[in-house]
Amino acid sequence: MNITFWGAARQVTGSMHMLTLDNGYTVLVDCGLDYENRDDFEVNNRNFPFLPEDIDLVILTHAHIDHSGNLPNLIRQGYSGQILCSEATIELTRNLLIDSLNVQMIESDKKSRTRKSGKKKMKHVRLSAKHQSATLYNRSHIDKATDAMISLAYYKPFEVNEHLTVELFEAGHILGAASVKISVKEGGKIKTIGFTGDLGNYNSKLVKDPVPMTGLDYLVTESTYGGRLHSENTNAEAILLEYITNTCVKFRGKLVIPAFSVGRTQAVIFSFNQLYVKGLLPDVKIFTDSPLAIRTTRLYAQHIENLNDEARDFYSKHGNLFSFPGLYSMEDPGDSQMISLLPEPAVIISAAGMVEGGRIQEHVRHNISDPYSTILIAGFCAEGTLGHELLQGKPTVKINKRDRQVYAKVSRTDAFSAHPDQNGLIRYFEAVNYKKLKKIFLVHGDYTSMQALKEKVGLKTIEMPEEDSVYEL
Ligand SMILES: [Zn+2]
Known part of the structure; x- marks a missing residue:
């Protein structure tokens, strides 16, 4: 099996990682929008670096648009399989996708008005065919994405087929957020890879603490605040x-x-x-x-x-x-x-x-x-x-x-931070027995945050994959 890092590689947005099994079965974990640079939004998100119809399964860690926002576009371009996620994520994602489409229409409207009439102010945004074609997808693709979502319960392994099992762990972060443990049976051996998704801060308001995945061989972890310590005052x-x-x-x-x-x-x-x-x-x-x-x-x-x-x-x-x-x-x-x-x-x-x-x-x-x-x-x-x-x-x-x-x-204030700081990430790593892991891949962080975290952890097994890079597991 191998893993390809298509997004959130040395940056925070655009989460999209692909596992390809030896038998060709392909799993996409998250399919988020890349909005690292507004001017490049169209270039970064309109087309995929693979054929959407070749994907067999999608797993969504949580609703945030940098993890879910390009799912309707994936469907528009030919993906026809299921999207596994937690129950709350289905409803939250639908709302977020509709909001994201509205934002895209407003942006597209602003651009066309600027082109046509210079400084004229936009007052109303209507859902017209013209606007829809200027967006990455339309309302019907959001409906199809929502219909494709299948909810999984936390801590109940789901056997997708004889080679692949998926289990969700509570990640904290926001309502419905999950870390995903994927177990792959190949050549008589089982390999396990865990994707943290976005982790929550410890002792957050409303959401529970993240629950570490168990029995992993590999970890793909967020590193948003890998180079930072939250302030002490978090009351x-x-x-x-x-x-x-x-x-x-x-x-x-x-x-x-x-x-x-x-x-x-x-x-x-x-x-x-x-x-x-x-x-x-x-x-x-x-x-x-x-x-x-x-x-x-x-x-x-x-x-x-x-x-x-x-x-x-x-x-x-x-x-x-x-x-x-x-x-x-x-x-x-x-x-x-x-x-x-x-x-x-x-x-x-x-x-x-x-x-x-x-x-x-x-x-x-x-x-x-x-x-x-x-x-x-x-x-x-x-x-x-x-x-x-x-x-x-x-x-x-x-x-x-x-x-x-x-x-x-x-x-x-850091009191409402939805991500763990460097100490929180290391606390999580210790709970997943990180020194025994074959590889730890840092994603969803800028380069300096990752570098600081890598130096602090001090393990040769830590990788900071570049975009489009492939690793054999
Ligand atoms: Zn998030």
């Missing part, structure tokens, strides 16, 4: 209380929290709810402003059984995780504009987490020059994104092609 409630008090109560400013719609937003809302039931939450309006986040929050509420002890205990005592007086969910774009103009202090939680596009960019634009407001970055911001620029402490940033003075306070 989410205490951090949010400090920021809401200092920004909204003392200075009557706005606390703007850029947060990913899936996972991060729910953790932030739950933490505010915990403050509320303890009687500690100040009387300040809190808005969640992302339709995808609102839909995702409903799914989290429907899958309480998959959440951690803290969340389930809270639910049994209080009956809900994500609802308390003073919390408002904004679905209508008109309401979204109204929040930033409110003449009173408020907390605004909106997407996307890296402050690239979406409603959050407007909230940041409205508040960035207000010295009484705070922008609290709660997650990973890739280089080249507005979130990254803000964290660099630049006095001026460009939003909508105009320079904006940064007078608002810009802060960062």
Whole structure:
């Protein structure tokens, strides 16, 4: 058998790894969108470096679009098999794919309008045939992808055929996330390879700790924060209380929290709810402003059984995780504009987490020059994104092609991180008996993070595969 690393190789997005058995059977683990460089989005994602019809099976680790986002395109180009994943991943992925298609249509619309009429502003996006052809796939391909998804339970090995068995382990990270152990029977021997997918941080809000896979020969592991240690202060409630008090109560400013719609937003809302039931939450309006986040929050509420002890205990005592007086969910774009103009202090939680596009960019634009407001970055911001620029402490940033003075306070917290840091990754490696593994492949991290992790672990069995590279297992 061999493994080919088609994506997330020395970068964070575009996860896509292929196992090819000696008998030719081919398994694809994840099929994500590569959005490392926006200008190359089309080139990086439109075509596959293999024939989709040649793939026999797809396994999806979790719903995030850098792992799932190109599945409808795989189907559009001829894949006709099953997609194995956890039950919650099916519903979450559907929402994320629809959102991703909307984003693609908006981008395509912007481009065509820029070409046609220079500076004309886009007001409406309609699902037209023209727009659909400009996107990687259309709604019918999302429906087909969802129909192809088969849910597997965690820790129940599924025998795909006499040569191949698949088992899912809880990965933490977000609702439904799984690590995948694949056992392959070839030449009278069984070889096992584990794909971590994205791992969760230990002691995260809402999700359980990652559960290490057992009995592995090979490991393909994420390394997002391989070169970084999270700060010591990760008490989410205490951090949010400090920021809401200092920004909204003392200075009557706005606390703007850029947060990913899936996972991060729910953790932030739950933490505010915990403050509320303890009687500690100040009387300040809190808005969640992302339709995808609102839909995702409903799914989290429907899958309480998959959440951690803290969340389930809270639910049994209080009956809900994500609802308390003073919390408002904004679905209508008109309401979204109204929040930033409110003449009173408020907390605004909106997407996307890296402050690239979406409603959050407007909230940041409205508040960035207000010295009484705070922008609290709660997650990973890739280089080249507005979130990254803000964290660099630049006095001026460009939003909508105009320079904006940064007078608002810009802060960062690790309390909601959805990935383990270097110590967390090594803790995971120890639990999978990493010194006995034949090879450890680092993926889903930039080169410097991987290099730092490799040096720290200090094993010759660690590989940092380049894109398109093939290894015999
Ligand atoms: Zn992820």
